[in-house]
Amino acid sequence: MEDLSFIPDISSGPLDVYRKSASFDWKRLKLALEGDIELLKLKYKIWHTLENDPLFAHNRVTPTVDEQKRITQLQLKRINEYKFHTKETFRSSYTKRTRTLMTINEAVQSLNPSVSVKMAIGIYLVSNALLSLGTERHLKFYEAIIVNREILASMSLTEIAHGSDAKLMRTTATYDARTRQFVVHTPDFAAAKCWVGNLGKTCTHTLLFAQLITPDGTNHGLHGFIVPIRDPKTLETYPGLIVGDMGEKIGVHGIDNGFVMFNQYRIPRESLLNRTADVTEDGVYESSFSDPSKILGAALENLSAGRVGIMQESCHSISSAVAIAVRYAASRKQFGERDAEIPLIEYELHQWRLFGYVAAAVVFRVYVESFTRVYLGFVEKSNAGIRVDNLSEAVSEIHAMVSCSKPLLTWTVLQAAQQCREACGGHGFLKCANLGDIRSNHEPTVTYEGDNNVLSQQAGNWLLRQYASARAQAAVDSPIGTVTFLADHARILQQLFHGTETRHLKTAEFITSTYKWLICWLLQQTHDKYESEMASGQSKFQAKTKSQVYRWKSLTTVYAEYLVVIFSLESIEKKEKELQPVLYKLFYLYGLWSLDKHLVEMYQGGYARGEAPTRLIRAAILELCAELKGEIVSVVDALAPTDFVLNSVLGRSDGNLYQNIEQALFNAPDTIGRAKWWRQAVTKTTSKL
Numbered sequence: 001m002e003d004l005s006f007i008p009d010i011s012s013g014p015l016d017v018y019r020k021s022a023s024f025d026w027k028r029l030k031l032a033l034e035g036d037i038e039l040l041k042l043k044y045k046i047w048h049t050l051e052n053d054p055l056f057a058h059n060r061v062t063p064t065v066d067e068q069k070r071i072t073q074l075q076l077k078r079i080n081e082y083k084f085h086t087k088e089t090f091r092s093s094y095t096k097r098t099r100t101l102m103t104i105n106e107a108v109q110s111l112n113p114s115v116s117v118k119m120a121i122g123i124y125l126v127s128n129a130l131l132s133l134g135t136e137r138h139l140k141f142y143e144a145i146i147v148n149r150e151i152l153a154s155m156s157l158t159e160i161a162h163g164s165d166a167k168l169m170r171t172t173a174t175y176d177a178r179t180r181q182f183v184v185h186t187p188d189f190a191a192a193k194c195w196v197g198n199l200g201k202t203c204t205h206t207l208l209f210a211q212l213i214t215p216d217g218t219n220h221g222l223h224g225f226i227v228p229i230r231d232p233k234t235l236e237t238y239p240g241l242i243v244g245d246m247g248e249k250i251g252v253h254g255i256d257n258g259f260v261m262f263n264q265y266r267i268p269r270e271s272l273l274n275r276t277a278d279v280t281e282d283g284v285y286e287s288s289f290s291d292p293s294k295i296l297g298a299a300l301e302n303l304s305a306g307r308v309g310i311m312q313e314s315c316h317s318i319s320s321a322v323a324i325a326v327r328y329a330a331s332r333k334q335f336g337e338r339d340a341e342i343p344l345i346e347y348e349l350h351q352w353r354l355f356g357y358v359a360a361a362v363v364f365r366v367y368v369e370s371f372t373r374v375y376l377g378f379v380e381k382s383n384a385g386i387r388v389d390n391l392s393e394a395v396s397e398i399h400a401m402v403s404c405s406k407p408l409l410t411w412t413v414l415q416a417a418q419q420c421r422e423a424c425g426g427h428g429f430l431k432c433a434n435l436g437d438i439r440s441n442h443e444p445t446v447t448y449e450g451d452n453n454v455l456s457q458q459a460g461n462w463l464l465r466q467y468a469s470a471r472a473q474a475a476v477d478s479p480i481g482t483v484t485f486l487a488d489h490a491r492i493l494q495q496l497f498h499g500t501e502t503r504h505l506k507t508a509e510f511i512t513s514t515y516k517w518l519i520c521w522l523l524q525q526t527h528d529k530y531e532s533e534m535a536s537g538q539s540k541f542q543a544k545t546k547s548q549v550y551r552w553k554s555l556t557t558v559y560a561e562y563l564v565v566i567f568s569l570e571s572i573e574k575k576e577k578e579l580q581p582v583l584y585k586l587f588y589l590y591g592l593w594s595l596d597k598h599l600v601e602m603y604q605g606g607y608a609r610g611e612a613p614t615r616l617i618r619a620a621i622l623e624l625c626a627e628l629k630g631e632i633v634s635v636v637d638a639l640a641p642t643d644f645v646l647n648s649v650l651g652r653s654d655g656n657l658y659q660n661i662e663q664a665l666f667n668a669p670d671t672i673g674r675a676k677w678w679r680q681a682v683t684k685t686t687s688k689l
């Protein structure tokens with residue numbers, strides 16, 4: 001057994017009563033959820049280092065927005081100086097290197113999400129894009145950004161008038177053969193690049209996406225360019241640019257989101273990221289035919305890496321949120337019989353409100369850990385030029401998986417943060433509870449890196465293509481195997497809800513087979529609706545828009561939940577025996593809690609009949625909540641970061657709720673005493689009454 005003494009023990013206190021009833025060792029569950037002891041050690045090393053650095057001390061008073069931006073920038077600089085990534089990291093295999101960098105990002109995100117967003121965009125996203133879209137001539141930027149951390153970058157895609165609809169962006173990069181330069185231009189304010197993280201005040205370069213136009217006037221579509229924005233020594237913006245900050249936002253205050261307008265701004269020809277296409281010195285556009293499998297791998301990396309990162313960060317946000325709410329529920333007492341108050345966690349209603357999210361936090365962690373391995377494995381092989389069967393199909397499948405999983409995870413975490421805040425009552429509304437910050441810092445993830453409602457449509461496109469193949473009795477292109485069952489869709493659709501007791505539902509077989517039925521039925525419904533719209537004379541575009549609500553959208557949600565189910569199940573089967581009972585209970589709870597939301601479709605499609613399916617699913621959920629009551633505090637101990645990182649007066653692991661609140665109130669400046677502005681508050685006529 002591994003030595004887990006590097007994980008600090010939890011001090012004894014009021015939560016002991018629940019901790020003692022757990023059937024497992026929470027440190028072993030923590031390791032199982034991380035999946036790699038070296039990465040877990042790295043996380044603790046980062047947390048301990050930052051806890052001992054005054055620059056990362058928590059503020060008792062919320063700093064101004066500008067101050068938050070300053071602190072975030074300095075914290076990023078300091079993290080770079082700590083070199084949690086070593087030269088060795090960059091010499092290791094692609095998978096090892098990426099997982100190490102992802103772990104650093106996750107550890108930092110739990111403490112200050114603004115720093116991790118700054119790092120994720122300014123360092124990882126841009127350097128990944130340079131590797132996958134650029135060539136040797138861009139390596140110096142790659143080295144400067146990710147290895148030496150000399151420059152901070154940003155990624156400029158969104159424009160004021162176009163976000164999701166990237167094809168219609170209007171910033172142009174026109175090649176001037178005379179000077180061998182591109183001339184970047186913003187036609188009007190509606191085409192200004194906006195929302196760009198790090199652009200407002202700090203970045204020195206941006207990865208710009210602009211329409212490439214050759215001297216013959218041909219528009220070759222959006223291409224990437226690495227563009228200088230500020231002098232690295234003075235941070236003055238270069239002439240020809242108007243750069244501004246987006247102003248105050250409702251979360252991630254440490255990020256300087258900015259806008260930029262280019263006025264005939266000249267950049268060298270070599271700024272074009274030319275892996276797939278280049279412009280010759282004379283201005284001729286050429287597609288470069290390098291190894292197609294490498295290009296596909298690059299495309300995959302580019303499309304998915306940022307979204308996988310968001311999924312990992314989401315897992316940490318939900319872990320922190322449920323840890324706070326469950327520890328609070330186990331120490332906070334309200335009501336009871338015969339004057340004996342009971343903790344909130346004893347109430348079935350409270351269990352039902354929270355435990356589904358705890359289960360989601362666990363299965364999401366297991367799913368994302370397992371999916372990341374598969375994903376990185378594909379990118380590594382294709383980057384190395386190793387032949388991968390069906391690579392292009394695998395790329396499409398992975399893209400579909402990410403396109404619906406990022407929405408499912410980010411939306412669930414947002415709902416969890418809100419539910420956890422409410423479950424902590426009025427105290428949950430305290431800034432020092434940290435639930436408000438967890439929620440508002442997480443919130444933009446549902447919009448950036450692909451708005452959830454738009455992104456998930458892409459998963460639907462892929463699913464419908466596979467369904468069309470299955471209907472035509474052709475092979476389903478699913479190398480990862482997530483929808484190979486579609487070949488059997490006709491038989492699956494004949495299945496009926498089976499089970500007469502709750503124990504029949506608390507099985508992997510019930511949950512996976514019900515999901516397969518739901519996917520087949522929603523595919524059939526979506527396909528039929530689309531075809532009927534087409535038959536009535538609608539265009540493909542209109543038919544698609546008319547098939548979204550209750551069909552396409554529900555389909556992609558169900559598919560994402562199914563992915564969570566099958567990946568986490570496979571992973572749980574391999575976990576150590578002592579952990580399996582609790583992991584299976586959490587898995588069943590997540591599965592049934594999610595299926596409960598699809599009962600309408602089950603009845604509509606004839607899978608469920610009579611009152612039994614609803615009664616049994618809901619009874620099983622409540623049974624699982626009761627069975628998990630004695631385990632749940634230790635489960636959140638396994639999910640939670642250290643107390644310093646969790647930074648919640650309600651969620652401290654010692655469970656000394658009221659002492660902790662008292663300390664927070666009495667240590668805050670201005671808690672006690674007359675307001676500095678008391679003179680303005682009194683009126684001249686106020687007299688002693």
Ligand SMILES: Cc1cc2nc3c(=O)[nH]c(=O)nc-3n(C[C@H](O)[C@H](O)[C@H](O)COP(=O)(O)OP(=O)(O)OC[C@H]3O[C@@H](n4cnc5c(N)ncnc54)[C@H](O)[C@@H]3O)c2cc1C
Nearest residue numbers: 155156157158162163164195196197444448449451453454
């Ligand atoms: C905090 C933050 C950081 C960001 N960082 C960056 C960055 O670094 N670089 C960058 O380039 N951008 C960045 N963005 C911008 C972000 O990527 C865009 O906001 C996002 O792509 C959505 O585009 P949009 O805002 O134009 O929304 P729109 O595309 O206008 O969408 C508005 C709404 O309409 C819906 N909608 C749109 N099309 C359809 C359709 N076909 N069917 C149904 N519904 C539809 C969407 O679901 C959405 O709810 C950031 C945004 C935020 C909030």
